Amino acid sequence: MNMCLYDKQYGYYSSKAIAIGTDGDFFTSPSISADFGELLARQLEEFWQVLGQPKPFTLVEMGAGEGILGKIILDYLQKENNSFYQNIQYLIIEKSNSLKEKQQQIINPEKYPVLWKKWQEIESESIVGCFISNELMDALPIHRIVKHGDELKEIFVTVNDGKLEEIYDNFSSNKIEEYLTMNQVDLTEDSYPNNYQTEVNLLSLEILEKINHKLQRGYILTVDYGYDAHKYYHPQRYEGTLKCYYQHRHHHNPYVNVGCQDITSHVNFTALEKVGEIFGLDKIGFTQQALFLMGLGLGDRLYGLSNDKILLSELWQRRNQLHELINPQGLGGFGILLQGKNLSDREKETPLKGFTHSPFSMAL
């Protein structure tokens, strides 16, 4: 998965061909309309207020795709809340050089307070503000695990007779066992069928560790599709969550369209919460994207459409875009985890617009 997505020459995310949205293989919320970024910007403004308007307030976006989200947030705040905008420093951490180039075309660093950084270029405990990611964690290479008789094995890939072939062997890292134990998952139990397959995302925890290292005070907002550990490792989910996206169709075969298709796996939010607790991060809230956006004013935008003097075709398109962002079977069902570091009790307990509604179920 690492080679398929990130090989410097042939990897999906490294190639110039990668496009997100209608011309690509999948949509993300920022690629649908500006509403997601604008409403998210309102939440960021509230974070700034809760923290006592720190200067600078640094927003660190990790895995910024084509840079659309950053541009929307900065444009919106410049127009709607210039006093906040004047205090913003926007940092982007991006693995793909070709996407970084696209980002720099979209968010002109001469016009916006934006900088691209590598983790090692950020001083430890220097950030006061918020780390944001939208669909980063699902794009991280994972370890695939299989129940093979009474044993658990890792699935590796080799080349045999010119063809890609899966082989099973012992775990490549002790951390896989530790991860399952931490999530209170015992795949050797009888309820898990033979050949049960699933994933372990160790890199998501490494990223959280890096964030914790750089964050002095503030928030971590993770938006992605996923489940809690109980649902993720449910015995009935026997094929795991690995999915490939090619020209807006999804399937489960990572060995075709190699380097030309996206490969993802769902996010285990329990793991992020548990490891966060070990680091001393507080879980401030968890919600679903639909509820988050409704709390920040998406309902008003929908309602306002009927008063807008726009063409019927345009009205229809706007309405569909807003509905897509809150569709519970799609983007609206995404999880949004908010963690905090070094917040006072008052700051932790301050109600936040995006987290006023608690989710009654996780996305399926």
Ligand SMILES: C[S@@+](CC[C@H](N)C(=O)[O-])C[C@H]1O[C@@H](n2cnc3c(N)ncnc32)[C@H](O)[C@@H]1O
């Ligand atoms: C599915 S795309 C999401 C893009 C964007 N956030 C959006 O919502 O449209 C995943 C992004 O994460 C980047 N990425 C993957 N692994 C990364 C890592 N370890 N550090 C930083 N960026 C990474 C990819 O290059 C890509 O920009």
